[in-house]
Amino acid sequence: NAGVTQTPKFQVLKTGQSMTLQCAQDMNHNSMYWYRQDPGMGLRLIYYSASEGTTDKGEVPNGYNVSRLNKREFSLRLESAAPSQTSVYFCASSTYIFATSGGKGDTQYFGPGTRLTVL
């Protein structure tokens, strides 16, 4: 099992350029997530997909779009990159535990990250 894979590992963009970050998981998880990590800010959720065919905004969605291509793949797109989007981006996946008392997410498994610099 490769777990969660992300491409590319590093990327440098100029302001206004666009790019797509790719993420794939081979654990048959139904939920997938995109985070950004900035110094002193911890991890902030950008978008997530609780199940195939659904996507929802997280804490910091502005400037990003996502596509849940199938159960395995979840991509993050920057349409017009800005220097404020310089960050390390992590993709994660998990199962969702259903329960009569209210389901909740299980352990999230993270990819190795993409380090993005916008000049």
Place this chain on the structure above:
Amino acid sequence: GNSVTQMEGPVTLSEEAFLTINCTYTATGYPSLFWYVQYPGEGLQLLLKATKADDKGSNKGFEATYRKETTSFHLEKGSVQVSDSAVYFCALSASGYSTLTFGKGTMLLVSP
């Protein structure tokens, strides 16, 4: 809303010292609680978890007990090693949500 508060770092210890990293949370219902670790240049990986009150999660010498009465999930290790130097994140998964809420992370630096 849901939130996690953990002690700010860095925490600097000598090898074989005792470690405690405090974590408290706010959530409705009965969340699951997690500790993740991030080594330099890597993604996060699960260190341990607890899914109900009074559960103790443990892994690699680290332990944390889910205390509902104090809404806490403090991370402890009896004797740290240089290789434990990393950033540690406390997180929760609340009822009705598939997402995790993370604390801001605590950097641990262990010197020989």
